[in-house]
Every structure is written in structure tokens, then in C-alpha cells.
Amino acid sequence: MFRSLEGPVGIILLLIIVAIFAGPKLPGAAKGLAESIKIFRKEVKSDDKSNTPKPDAPAKSDSQDENSNKN
Numbered sequence: 001m002f003r004s005l006e007g008p009v010g011i012i013l014l015l016i017i018v019a020i021f022a023g024p025k026l027p028g029a030a031k032g033l034a035e036s037i038k039i040f041r042k043e044v045k046s047d048d049k050s051n052t053p054k055p056d057a058p059a060k061s062d063s064q065d066e067n068s069n070k071n
Contacts, residue, residue: 005013
């Protein structure tokens with residue numbers, strides 16, 4: 001009975017049905033998704049800036065220097 005709905009025909013029919021019933025809601029969903037992506041990118045950039053090590057930081061800790069002087 002539904003063998004004719006397999007493959008590309010079924011996908012096209014599904015897209016048409018979604019466009020008919022969910023069409024008015026799609027722009028709002030797309031806007032919400034875009035805003036979420038912008039917020040996520042902003043947070044990732046601010047997190048990267050706060051976690052970057054300073055170039056003036058010493059490479060070795062004091063305990064490593066004391067151990068190397070004992071040998």
C-alpha cells in the first residue's frame with residue numbers, strides 16, 4: 001500500500017506536509033536558532049580569552065627548580 005511512498009517520493013511528500021502545517025512556525029524557530037548560535041559563539045570567544053595563558057608566566061614551577069638544584 002505505501003510502497004509508492006518510499007525513497008525520494010516519500011521525502012518530498014514529508015517536506016510538503018511539514019511546510020503546510022509547520023510553515024508559520026518555521027521563521028520563529030529559525031530566528032531562535034540563529035540567536036542561540038550567536039550567544040554560543042560569543043560565550044566561546046569570551047571563554048577562550050579568559051583561559052589563554054599569559055606569555056610572561058614562568059615555564060617551570062619553583063618545586064621543579066629546587067629538585068634540579070639538588071642533583
